[in-house]
Amino acid sequence: MADRPRGDSNKPITILHVARAAGVSKTTVSRYLSGQYHLLSEETRQKIESAIAALDYRPNQMARGLKRGRSGLVGMVVADIANPFTVDVLRGVEDECKRCSMNVLLCNTGNDPEQEREYIFMLQAHRIDGLIINTTGQNNAFLKALAHDRTPIVLMDRKVPALPFDTVCVDNRQATRAGLMHLLEQGYRRIAWFTEPVDGISSRAERVGTYRRVMEQHTKGGTDDVFVVNVRVPGEVETALATFLSKAAGEAPAVCCANAVVALRVVEGLNTLGVRVPEDVGLVSFDNPDWAGLVCGGITAIEQPTYALGVTAMRRVWARMQAPQEMPPELIELPARLVARGSTVRAAIRPESG
Amino acid sequence: MADRPRGDSNKPITILHVARAAGVSKTTVSRYLSGQYHLLSEETRQKIESAIAALDYRPNQMARGLKRGRSGLVGMVVADIANPFTVDVLRGVEDECKRCSMNVLLCNTGNDPEQEREYIFMLQAHRIDGLIINTTGQNNAFLKALAHDRTPIVLMDRKVPALPFDTVCVDNRQATRAGLMHLLEQGYRRIAWFTEPVDGISSRAERVGTYRRVMEQHTKGGTDDVFVVNVRVPGEVETALATFLSKAAGEAPAVCCANAVVALRVVEGLNTLGVRVPEDVGLVSFDNPDWAGLVCGGITAIEQPTYALGVTAMRRVWARMQAPQEMPPELIELPARLVARGSTVRAAIRPESG
DNA sequence: TTGTACGCGTTATCAG
DNA sequence: CTGATAACGCGTACAA
Numbered sequence: 001m002a003d004r005p006r007g008d009s010n011k012p013i014t015i016l017h018v019a020r021a022a023g024v025s026k027t028t029v030s031r032y033l034s035g036q037y038h039l040l041s042e043e044t045r046q047k048i049e050s051a052i053a054a055l056d057y058r059p060n061q062m063a064r065g066l067k068r069g070r071s072g073l074v075g076m077v078v079a080d081i082a083n084p085f086t087v088d089v090l091r092g093v094e095d096e097c098k099r100c101s102m103n104v105l106l107c108n109t110g111n112d113p114e115q116e117r118e119y120i121f122m123l124q125a126h127r128i129d130g131l132i133i134n135t136t137g138q139n140n141a142f143l144k145a146l147a148h149d150r151t152p153i154v155l156m157d158r159k160v161p162a163l164p165f166d167t168v169c170v171d172n173r174q175a176t177r178a179g180l181m182h183l184l185e186q187g188y189r190r191i192a193w194f195t196e197p198v199d200g201i202s203s204r205a206e207r208v209g210t211y212r213r214v215m216e217q218h219t220k221g222g223t224d225d226v227f228v229v230n231v232r233v234p235g236e237v238e239t240a241l242a243t244f245l246s247k248a249a250g251e252a253p254a255v256c257c258a259n260a261v262v263a264l265r266v267v268e269g270l271n272t273l274g275v276r277v278p279e280d281v282g283l284v285s286f287d288n289p290d291w292a293g294l295v296c297g298g299i300t301a302i303e304q305p306t307y308a309l310g311v312t313a314m315r316r317v318w319a320r321m322q323a324p325q326e327m328p329p330e331l332i333e334l335p336a337r338l339v340a341r342g343s344t345v346r347a348a349i350r351p352e353s354g
Numbered sequence: 355m356a357d358r359p360r361g362d363s364n365k366p367i368t369i370l371h372v373a374r375a376a377g378v379s380k381t382t383v384s385r386y387l388s389g390q391y392h393l394l395s396e397e398t399r400q401k402i403e404s405a406i407a408a409l410d411y412r413p414n415q416m417a418r419g420l421k422r423g424r425s426g427l428v429g430m431v432v433a434d435i436a437n438p439f440t441v442d443v444l445r446g447v448e449d450e451c452k453r454c455s456m457n458v459l460l461c462n463t464g465n466d467p468e469q470e471r472e473y474i475f476m477l478q479a480h481r482i483d484g485l486i487i488n489t490t491g492q493n494n495a496f497l498k499a500l501a502h503d504r505t506p507i508v509l510m511d512r513k514v515p516a517l518p519f520d521t522v523c524v525d526n527r528q529a530t531r532a533g534l535m536h537l538l539e540q541g542y543r544r545i546a547w548f549t550e551p552v553d554g555i556s557s558r559a560e561r562v563g564t565y566r567r568v569m570e571q572h573t574k575g576g577t578d579d580v581f582v583v584n585v586r587v588p589g590e591v592e593t594a595l596a597t598f599l600s601k602a603a604g605e606a607p608a609v610c611c612a613n614a615v616v617a618l619r620v621v622e623g624l625n626t627l628g629v630r631v632p633e634d635v636g637l638v639s640f641d642n643p644d645w646a647g648l649v650c651g652g653i654t655a656i657e658q659p660t661y662a663l664g665v666t667a668m669r670r671v672w673a674r675m676q677a678p679q680e681m682p683p684e685l686i687e688l689p690a691r692l693v694a695r696g697s698t699v700r701a702a703i704r705p706e707s708g
Numbered sequence: 709t710t711g712t713a714c715g716c717g718t719t720a721t722c723a724g
Numbered sequence: 725c726t727g728a729t730a731a732c733g734c735g736t737a738c739a740a
Contacts, residue, residue, distance in 0.1 A: 009724060012503065012733090014732090014733055014734085015733065015734060015735095016733080016734095024710075024711085025711045025712080026711090026733090026734075026735095027710070027711060027712080027735080027736080028709085028711080029734095030734065030735055031710090031735090033734090033735095034735080039710085040709075041709065041710090044709080044710085056499055058478045058479045059733085059734080060415075060420070060477055060479065060481060060732090060733050060734070061479045061480045061481065062416045062419045062420040062425060062480070062481055062710090062732085062733080062734095063416075063420050063712090063716090063732070063733035063734040063735090064733080064734055064735080065414040065416045065716095065734095066414070066420055066716050066717065066718090066732090066733080066734075067715080067733080067734050067736085068735070069716080069732085069733045071416060072480075073459075075481075077620065081441060081445060082441060082442075082445065083446065084438075087435060087436060087441055088436075090435065091435060091436065091462065091697075094435075094460065094461075094462055100507055103459050103461075103476055103477075103478075103480065104456050104460050104461075105427075105458065105459060105460075106444075106448065106458050106459075106460045107444065107448075107457070108448055117459050118452075121412070122411045122455075122457055123457075125412045125415045126415045126416070126426075126427075126457065127414060127415065127416055145410055149366065161719050174453075191384070194719065198723065223594075225487065264644055264645065264648070267648050268647065268648060271648065289645070290618055291645035291648065291649070293616065293622065293623065294618070294621050294622060294645065294648070294649050295645070295648050295649055302728085331593070368716090368717055368718085369717065369718065369719095370717080378726080378727085379726070379727045380717090380718080380719095380727090380728095381719085381720090381726070381727055381728080382725090382726060382727075384719055384720090385719095385725095385726090387718090388719080388721095391730075392725095393725060393726085394725075394726090395725065395726090398725080400717065413717085413718080414716090414717050414718070415718095416716090416717080417716070417717030417718040417719085417732090418717080418719075419718090419732095420716090420717080420718070420719095420732050420733065421717080421718045421720080421731080421732050422718080422719065422720095422732085423732080435723045581712090582737090633718055653725085673722090709738080710739105710740080711739085711740075712737100712738085712739075712740095713732090713736100713737090713738090713739100714735105714736090714737090714738105715732105715734100715735095715736095715739100716733105716734090716735090717732105718731100718732085719730105719732085720729100720730085720731085720732105721728105721729085721730080721731100722727100722728090722729090722730100723726100723727085723728085723729105724725105724727080724728100
């Protein structure tokens with residue numbers, strides 16, 4: 001790897017310089033760059049190869065993209081990059097992008113529709129070849145316009161019925177049911193659902209909905225212990241927990257958290273209140289963050305196939321890029337996996353309490 | 355926001371369509387797009403504005419970039435996106451990018467020099483206007499070549515003396531010293547340093563180095579309890595912990611972790627071994643992950659100014675983009691903040707043990 | 709197997 | 725204030 005093989009002229013190296021250096025035309029070099037080796041003599045190929053190496057030439061993607069009508073860029077618009085769920089999906093997307101020689105343009109909206117709109121605007125300007133989006137659901141017209149340009153769009157984690165796009169997410173009904181059934185099997189009877197405001201976000205809605213349905217089937221009173229909390233307001237989670245626990249005292253209570261962000265606050269709250277897990281209350285959470293094993297004797301987790309979600313979403317984008325013919329939009333729901341840990345081991349505490 | 359204001363022709367809208375619709379030349383439209391309003395009559399401005407809105411026109415960044423010689427893209431090459439430290443820095447970079455109307459091209463190398471090289475190659479092809487990199491340090495020639503194209507490069511978190519680039523990182527000496535002095539003040543006497551392999555990574559090296567220096571000054575024996583662990587090998591951390599704790603029994607031991615990834619495993623290991631914090635051992639960690647407050651009575655943390663690192667790095671890139679004249683490369687070290695929590699409260703346990 | 713010539717969509721230069 | 729025209733770097737008919 002020579003340090004600075006090119007001359008000291010500060011002019012960027014173009015395909016023309018390579019052509020001259022190799023003693024061929026730029027067309028020939030272009031063919032080499034596109035991998036059309038069958039159109040080149042071995043000798044020519046060699047000459048071009050060394051010329052490129054000697055000049056340290058990099059094809060200009062902007063020029064390339066302008067001409068070919070493809071940027072090589074995929075937009076990834078996420079609601080909250082601080083959420084480990086998002087990061088894991090992103091890893092999947094990125095790894096899959098490598099295989100297609102694509103790059104990821106990352107946009108974090110913070111769940112703000114206006115931010116989202118601005119980002120979509122910029123991504124359109126960059127002529128992204130595909131978009132994977134965790135949308136607020138407030139910019140459907142923008143998204144439809146993008147799709148009209150034949151840009152493949154995949155909704156991730158959040159469904160929007162109004163949009164005719166591929167959607168990749170976890171099977172929220174199966175996942176939620178798995179967590180709740182586990183709690184019931186462990187002997188917990190009064191189960192609360194802690195969630196952030198639903199706000200039309202499909203994953204949150206589906207989870208609460210399933211919670212209600214399962215609880216209706218499996219408990220007598222049909223109690224509806226849904227607690228909607230704003231995790232950024234200090235004390236809100238504690239208040240909710242206290243309310244629930246006083247109502248549910250003696251009824252074998254458990255808490256189910258709709259995601260890891262909520263779970264973090266719930267564990268904090270339980271610590272603050274001096275409530276023990278699983279002795280005083282059972283605990284299950286969606287997502288399986290790296291710290292889940294460290295607290296409450298290990299939190300029983302409903303683990304989403306995050307990485308696979310990312311890979312799948314990107315594959316979908318890629319597939320549509322290759323095959324522009326009309327494929328009907330597809331809903332892909334991946335199964336979750338229950339990771340049982342100490343936070344739901346009610347049996348183990350029976351001897352002490354009974 | 356009309357749904358599809360353009361005609362049904364699938365041709366992309368260009369500046370020419372806008373020009374025609376507004377009854378002006380494309381030059382004039384281009385002026386509007388660049389915000390050179392002082393060169394436009396109010397009437398013309400209005401006409402262009404409505405034409406753009408009516409046609410739902412998006413300027414093509416590839417064409418724009420090709421002509422102007424700037425892509426509007428910043429490369430962000432990170433060693434490990436799964437590390438919350440990285441994510442927080444990224445957030446800072448991205449937020450700062452918004453202010454400059456730039457976008458982030460994200461590349462996760464997994465600490466693999468070859469991956470890094472491939473990514474740098476792709477970024478060069480996209481003609482990124484700047485690069486923020488958490489480098490393995492194995493691709494210096496590539497980076498120098500990029501810099502020769504006058505692309506601003508900022509090293510983040512990891513210094514490379516061989517490279518004449520701006521560098522933004524935490525003040526590792528101050529930070530490490532703060533953590534250790536806190537432990538000493540709390541009465542801990544035998545302090546171990548748990549780190550991932552140094553591997554020429556400056557931040558890791560500076561931290562261990564400072565550890566050695568501080569320990570030399572403040573302890574008699576000059577014991578050198580550095581434990582290098584591979585966090586991906588199960589049991590390695592446990593073994594190291596057991597070794598240390600048996601050697602240090604009765605000497606008021608404490609463990610200091612070089613980052614949150616190590617801390618996670620250390621907490622796991624201590625749980626496995628049945629060692630209590632802070633009763634049996636004190637604990638301090640670099641980084642302040644969201645779960646730090648949940649375990650060991652709260653882990654005392656050496657909090658890095660992650661978000662600020664990202665903002666600062668991007669500002670630096672932007673500054674160099676505006677002012678191409680030679681500025682000498684600068685080293686910017688931001689201070690860390692010690693967040694004292696329960697994991698180092700040795701005083702509180704005195705009454706019980708003494 | 710190789711080269712010529714044109715256009716992708718935009719901005720810069722220059723002339724009005 | 726406005727417009728014609730030439731690039732920017734590359735891919736691709738088409739011709740040789």
